[in-house]
Amino acid sequence: MKPAVGIRDLTHVYVSGKGAFVALERVGFTLEAGEFVSLVGPSGCGKTTILSIIAGLIEPTEGNVEIGGRPVVGPSHKVGYMLQHDYLFPWRTILANSLIGLELHGKVTGEQRKEAVRLLAEMGLEDVAGKYPGQLSGGMRQRVALVRTLVTSPDILLLDEPFSALDYQTKLVLEQLVSETLKARRKSAVLVTHDITEAIAMSDKVIVMDRGPGRVRRELAVPEPIREASPMKAREMPGFHALFNEIWGELEEMEARRGGHDD
Numbered sequence: 001m002k003p004a005v006g007i008r009d010l011t012h013v014y015v016s017g018k019g020a021f022v023a024l025e026r027v028g029f030t031l032e033a034g035e036f037v038s039l040v041g042p043s044g045c046g047k048t049t050i051l052s053i054i055a056g057l058i059e060p061t062e063g064n065v066e067i068g069g070r071p072v073v074g075p076s077h078k079v080g081y082m083l084q085h086d087y088l089f090p091w092r093t094i095l096a097n098s099l100i101g102l103e104l105h106g107k108v109t110g111e112q113r114k115e116a117v118r119l120l121a122e123m124g125l126e127d128v129a130g131k132y133p134g135q136l137s138g139g140m141r142q143r144v145a146l147v148r149t150l151v152t153s154p155d156i157l158l159l160d161e162p163f164s165a166l167d168y169q170t171k172l173v174l175e176q177l178v179s180e181t182l183k184a185r186r187k188s189a190v191l192v193t194h195d196i197t198e199a200i201a202m203s204d205k206v207i208v209m210d211r212g213p214g215r216v217r218r219e220l221a222v223p224e225p226i227r228e229a230s231p232m233k234a235r236e237m238p239g240f241h242a243l244f245n246e247i248w249g250e251l252e253e254m255e256a257r258r259g260g261h262d263d
């Protein structure tokens, strides 16, 4: 079976009025079908750039990305994107917001509308389908964003710090919900996060990135007992703290190398 995402020798150079900046250099990794991978690393190491390239929003300078064995040539309905900010339209109801992604792909069928209603119910949002985003908490709004992404039936979800603006308790509940939902549907996902605990608790593997320019520094497999546990329980599993310390050590080493200064 072809990997869900195959990335090979990805190099990306941003060119602006100030000159050229190498954001990524020969980045490579594979995401198998149904696999959950997290990208962690210092600010500016190119995590969001990788997601944008997988999503077909920017074309890499060199290297290639394949989704299900086919080269990415532009945005595709196979890929869903979820961001830190929910970007819900304040003048549309929750149900209408959930349907936006589908509307962009064409006319919404009755079946798709039913699926959106069903997903809202699954996320505990059935009572607010007729309300407006301003009437919902941050956690509820992010659940709507998840419904909006899932209803287009993507094979791959790109999650760019989707929980980072939430309070700790809401974040744990959402991690759990997203993990269960994606596992049940056998979706593949790439999560960008600054939270090492979250990365380990949700993933099958964690990719630690280095910067200057952005590269893959380490790829660490999450041990099976942690992978099989829910994100909440994973934190109590043997091996969790050892892996946390290993990743922390990598990040600390990078920090020490650049002398603790932001460059």
Ligand SMILES: Nc1ncnc2c1ncn2[C@@H]1O[C@H](COP(=O)(O)OP(=O)(O)OP(=O)(O)O)[C@@H](O)[C@H]1O
Pocket: 014, 015, 016, 021, 023, 041, 042, 043, 044, 045, 046, 047, 048, 049, 050
């Ligand atoms: N459009 C652009 N033009 C020029 N440089 C850019 C552009 N977009 C990003 N960069 C630079 O490329 C590098 C990688 O950016 P990117 O947002 O991918 O990093 P990141 O790891 O996601 O960062 P963070 O953790 O802070 O979100 C950064 O140094 C950033 O300033």
